Amino acid sequence: MAEIESFTLDHTAVLAPYVRQIGVEHGPGGGTITNFDVRLVQPNVQEIPTGGLHTLEHMLAGLLRDRIDGVIDISPFGCRTGFHLLMWGEPEIADVVAALAGSLSFIAEEAAESDIPGVSALECGNYRDHSLHSAREWAAVVLDRGISLDAFERVGV
Numbered sequence: 001m002a003e004i005e006s007f008t009l010d011h012t013a014v015l016a017p018y019v020r021q022i023g024v025e026h027g028p029g030g031g032t033i034t035n036f037d038v039r040l041v042q043p044n045v046q047e048i049p050t051g052g053l054h055t056l057e058h059m060l061a062g063l064l065r066d067r068i069d070g071v072i073d074i075s076p077f078g079c080r081t082g083f084h085l086l087m088w089g090e091p092e093i094a095d096v097v098a099a100l101a102g103s104l105s106f107i108a109e110e111a112a113e114s115d116i117p118g119v120s121a122l123e124c125g126n127y128r129d130h131s132l133h134s135a136r137e138w139a140a141v142v143l144d145r146g147i148s149l150d151a152f153e154r155v156g157v
């Protein structure tokens with residue numbers, strides 16, 4: 001099988017929350033895409049419940065795009081400790097962290113049910129599995145700990 005960078009990461013050595021650049025891909029027809037590891041909670045110590053993670057996913061899809069250009073996709077890890085973030089170009093980690101922190105601040109401090117996009121059977125594959133309460137709590141936990149610019153050392157927090 002192909003070697004996957006994420007599986008070579010020592011998940012016991014990282015210090016979440018952090019944003020880490022996983023890799024930069026150059027397309028055969030041009031264009032550059034950067035893949036980020038957006039780790040919100042400590043691997044194998046905590047995990048975000050599915051309802052809260054699902055609501056964070058829906059909200060970050062819009063809130064991040066409002067705060068930084070070039071977002072292609074942000075999708076939760078199956079382990080529920082964070083998200084993959086795909087972006088056009090090679091954005092600075094500090095800019096990603098700033099956009100993420102701003103988005104999480106909105107969720108933790110201001111968000112109402114009406115701010116969650118796409119929560120109907122028409123728009124979502126499991127629309128009953130959302131929790132704004134959980135999303136707000138976990139967003140506050142992440143902000144309280146601070147989002148590091150480095151996965152292995154607490155930088156910028």
Ligand SMILES: [Zn+2]
Nearest residue numbers: 054124125126
């Ligand atoms: Zn959904």
